[in-house]
Amino acid sequence: MSQDDIEASKAPLIEHLIELRQRLMWSIAAILVMFVICFYFATDIYNILTIPYLRAVGEGHPVEMIFTAPQEWFFTQLKLALFGALFLAFPVVASQIYMFVAPGLYKNERGAFLPFLIATPILFLIGACLVYFLVMPMAMGFFLSQEQLAGAGQVAIQHLAKVSEYLGLIMVLIFAFGLVFQLPVVLTLMGRAGLVSSEDLKKKRKYAIVGAFAAAAILTPPDPISQIGLALPTLLLYEVSILSVRLVERQRAQREAEREAEDATA
Template structure:
C-alpha cells in the first residue's frame, strides 16, 4: 500500500470515529430524554394549542403515530442538545488541514453556530408560530372544527425550525467566505440586492403560503447578512498584517 493510500485510509478511519462520536452523543441525550417524550411533544405543540379554540385537541390518524411522533420530537431535541459535540467533531476532522491561524477560529465558530441555530429555533417557536397559527385560526371558517394531525404538525414545525435555524447561520457563512478569501467586503456589499431578493424567494419556498411567515424569515435573513458583513470586516481588520504560515498543519494528527 502506497503512502497516499495509507493516508486516505487513515482519513476514512478518523471520519468514521468522528461520526460515531457525534451519533453516540445524540443517542446518549436521546435515551436520557425518552422518559419525558410525551411532555416534550406537548411543549412543542403548545403554540398550536394556544391558537386553537378552547377544548380542541390534535388527532393521530395512524395506529403507532402516538408513539413514533413523540420519539421523533425527542430525537430532534437530542440532536439540538448535542449540536456542540456534533459541530466540534466536524471541525476536528477538517482542522488538521488548515493553517494555524485558521484553526483558532474553531471554538468561536462552534459556539457561534450553536447559539445562532438555537436562536433561530427560539425565534421561530416564540414569535413565528404564535403569529402564524393565530393568522390561520383567524381566517378559518367558523363552520369547521380544527383538528390538526400530530404527524403533519411535526413535519410543519420541523421544516420551519430547520429554515430559521439555518437562516440564523448566515453570519457564520459570510465570515467564513470572507476569511478564506472567497469573497471580499466589496463583493459582499455588491451582492446585497441579490441577497434581499433571494431571501424573499427562499422564504416563499420554505414557509407556509402566508405573508407573515415569509416576511419574518426573509427580513431576519437580510439583517443577519448585514451582521455577517460587519463581523467579516472586524475579522479582516483583526487579521490585517498577520503573516500566514507557509504550510497548513501537518496530517500527523490524523495518523
C-alpha cells in the first residue's frame, strides 16, 4: 500500500471518530438532562417505588423508613436519579447508536435492525412492570411475614427498612428482570447471524431450565418468591425465542428460494 493510500484511508476513519464523538456527546447530554430532572423529583420517584412495599404492609398500617448516616438519603437520591436517567434517556441513546450504525448497513439490514432496537426498551419495561406490580409486593409480603410479636418468652422482631437498602433491592430486581427479558432479542439476533437454530434451542431446553433457576438464584435476593418469579418468565421467554428463531429461519429459507428461482429464470 502506497503512502497516498494510507493517507486516504485516514480521512474516513477521522470522520467516523468525529461522528462517534458527536453521538456520545448527545447521549451523555441526554443522560445529564434526565439526571437533573430525576434528582429534582427524586423524593416523588422514591415514593412511587415504595408503593409495592405499602401494598405488602396493607392499608391502615404506618410505614417508616430510616437512614442511619447523614449522607445516606442524599446518595440514595443520586442513585435514584442515575437509575431514572439511564431509563428515560435510553431512547435517545438507542437512536444515536442507530444513526451511527445505519449508514454502514444495507437497506434490508437497517429494516431488520430497527425492530430489535424498538423491542429492547419495551421488553425491559415489561420486566420492570412485572417486578413492580407482582414480584416486589409478593417478596415484601414474604419478608414481612418473618416478623414476630412480643409475647411470653419471645421478643418482638420488627422490620425497619433503610431507604438505601430498599432502593437497592428494587433496583436489583428491576435490572435483573429487565436484562432477562432481553433473551428473545439476543437469541433472535444470534439466529439471524446463524449462531443458533431453533432445533439447537429445543435440544438444549433442559439446560435452559437449569440455567434459568441458576440465573434467578444469582440475580435475585435469596427468597423463593423472587427466584421463582424470575425463573418462570425466563423459561417462557426461552420458548418465545424458539418461535422467533424459527420464524427467522423460515424467512431466510423463503428469501433463498426466491433468489434461486430468480437465478433459474435468468
